[in-house]
Amino acid sequence: MNLENDFKKYILELGADQVGFADLSEIPGEHRQHLNYGISIAKAIDPEIVRYIASGPNQNYYKEYKRLNAELDQIALQVSEKIKAMGYEAIAKTTTTVASNESLRTDLPHKTVATRAGMGWIGKCALLITKDYGSAVRLTSVLTNLKLSTATPINESKCGNCTLCTDVCEGKAVKGINWHLGMEREAYYDAKACRKEARKKCDLENIESTICGQCINICPYTRRYIKI
Known part of the structure; x- marks a missing residue:
């Protein structure tokens, strides 16, 4: 029996498209609820939806954004309950437990768990970039003290000289600088500028959430996934 393979199969059967296991022990304990392991779970955005957000949301x-968030919440809750039934601690980092604030930050972003799980890197647009789906994914995480064999973390960007997301960002939030582990987000991305521009676009479409999608659509890895 291989615990990691069995868990991965289980989570994929629940509807995930990608799963990874992360060692979080180097992250401050208070940010990970003093649990050393993270399970990163991703679902891909429907490629047909991604093709039509070139000009914004x-x-x-x-609807796809809300659907994926709801499905990921359910997957995370089921995974955490399974771990608890085994006698271990587990916390599902659902959309109701990941709080936003004025700094537009959370203590432990899902994408941080994903990079620690070897699932991708942080793009210039501050989104997780995966080889299979580009940035066309939604994420969730489960924190646990169940000991897992973990992946090799990805500690630096693989975006190279690409500037497509920088060029397409009408809010000038993307600075065109490659991410690496330990870099402050403000060095390569202006979250408030992104939010301001996205809010403007969402108001035009009567969308309650603040979303955009242009940098998702333009990413070369995303375009390979959606076959453009």
């Missing part, structure tokens, strides 16, 4: 993208 629309109602179909908003």
